[in-house]
Structures are given as C-alpha cells and as structure tokens.
Amino acid sequence: MAMGNPEKDVLEGVGPRLRALRQARSTTLADLAAETGLTASTLSRLETGKLRPTLEQLLPLARAHGVPLDDLVAAPLTGDPRIHLRPVRRSGLTIVPLTRRPGGVQAYKVVYPPAGRASTTKRQTHEGYEWFYVLTGTIRFILGEDEYVLTEGEAAEFDTRLPHWLGSADHRAAEVLTLFGPQGERAHLTPR
Structure with missing residues (x-):
C-alpha cells in the first residue's frame, strides 16, 4: 500500500x-x-x-x-484539545478566557465581586458590541443614563460606545458569560 x-x-x-x-x-x-x-x-x-x-x-x-x-x-490535532483556563485578575474582577481563537468574537466568564467591594461605578466606552448572560447572582447594569438589574438566565446586548458599567447587585458575587469582538477584548483585558 x-x-x-x-x-x-x-x-x-x-x-x-x-x-x-x-x-x-x-x-x-x-x-x-x-x-x-x-x-x-x-x-x-x-x-x-x-x-x-x-x-x-x-x-x-x-x-x-x-x-x-x-x-x-488543516493541521491535525495535536496533544490535549482542552482549553486550559488561565484567569486574569483586574480591578477586582476575575476574567476567565474561554476561547483561544485570535480575532473575531471572544468568550469570557467574568466574576464580579459582591456589591460594595467594587472600587468604582465609573462607566467606560469603547468600540464594538457586547453580549452577556447572567450565570449566577444578580447583575447591576448601567447603560447611559439607564440602570437595569438582571438575574440568572437573563441576557443583554449593547453598543459599547455608550457609557456602561456592570457589577454585582447584592452581597453575593455574580458570574456572567460575555461575548465581544477584538475592540471589546482590548478594552476589558489591557492593563491601564
């Protein structure tokens, strides 16, 4: 053969x-x-x-x-196909990258500390769109002049050029799954 x-x-x-x-x-x-x-x-x-x-x-x-x-x-798969999660700590948040594909939409799990422990509710803006889904806890979400409370199982999508802030709404930590493009990735993960 x-x-x-x-x-x-x-x-x-x-x-x-x-x-x-x-x-x-x-x-x-x-x-x-x-x-x-x-x-x-x-x-x-x-x-x-x-x-x-x-x-x-x-x-x-x-x-x-x-x-x-x-x-x-179309390289053949080599080694372990599992994604080895490496959490990043930034401004009191724990950010866990869930994808390792460069460019395009990126997925992250973000853990927000209990309310009162966040250092600020300063709103940020950057290019792109963001989508998040509340996995556990309750999220306080400020978008422009509006404020929302999202609970487990709820999701939101928004234009990140609008001033926005997310954090836990109560005494418990809150976890979200978030998706955003390259511009959002730089804004969330680049140390200041």
Whole structure:
C-alpha cells in the first residue's frame, strides 16, 4: 500500500480553504490584497494551488480572516484539545478566557465581586458590541443614563460606545458569560 505525502496533501488543501474563507466574507482579491499586503495575483495563485504557500503569506491571511493558522492548513490535532483556563485578575474582577481563537468574537466568564467591594461605578466606552448572560447572582447594569438589574438566565446586548458599567447587585458575587469582538477584548483585558 502506497503512503501519500502528508505535507503535500496538507498544502494542496490550503488554496480551496483560502478561497472559501474569502468568499464567505464576501471579500474581493483586491480588498484582501489591501488588507494583507500581498498582491491580488499572489492571492489568486495561492487559491488555485499554482503557488505553494509560505508562512510569511499565511500569517497575514490568518489575521485577515480571523482564524488560527492551523485552520488554514488543516493541521491535525495535536496533544490535549482542552482549553486550559488561565484567569486574569483586574480591578477586582476575575476574567476567565474561554476561547483561544485570535480575532473575531471572544468568550469570557467574568466574576464580579459582591456589591460594595467594587472600587468604582465609573462607566467606560469603547468600540464594538457586547453580549452577556447572567450565570449566577444578580447583575447591576448601567447603560447611559439607564440602570437595569438582571438575574440568572437573563441576557443583554449593547453598543459599547455608550457609557456602561456592570457589577454585582447584592452581597453575593455574580458570574456572567460575555461575548465581544477584538475592540471589546482590548478594552476589558489591557492593563491601564
């Protein structure tokens, strides 16, 4: 029984995946060229398999499409598929990243300390949209001039350009599942 060339097989699949990703985003070769710094001709040759992709070409394409490099080359799964959660502590909050995919929508579990222990109700603004779902406890949510109380099982979605603040509404910690794009991720996780 003849064995195929796994490296060749992997590289031959890159072109169709690149074309499918570009078409799914309704992006032209010219638009993708402007976004990645690669020429439209190079992109076309990559998509048709006439050019063997290099790492220098695949990295900007992965960034532009918002996918891990492994997705472009359909790399076989290696090692442990579990996500190893590494909580981040910031301003009294515990933030647990639940996704490790670069770009696009990110998921986090956020634990808010009991009311009264929060250092401030200072509202913040940033680009993007945010969605959150209350897992446990009760959340006090200030959006612009309005204030809401959300309990377990309730969700909210809002434009993060509006001044907003979230925190526990009572003497218990509250946990939420939150989703937001790259702009929101930077605003929530970048140390000041």
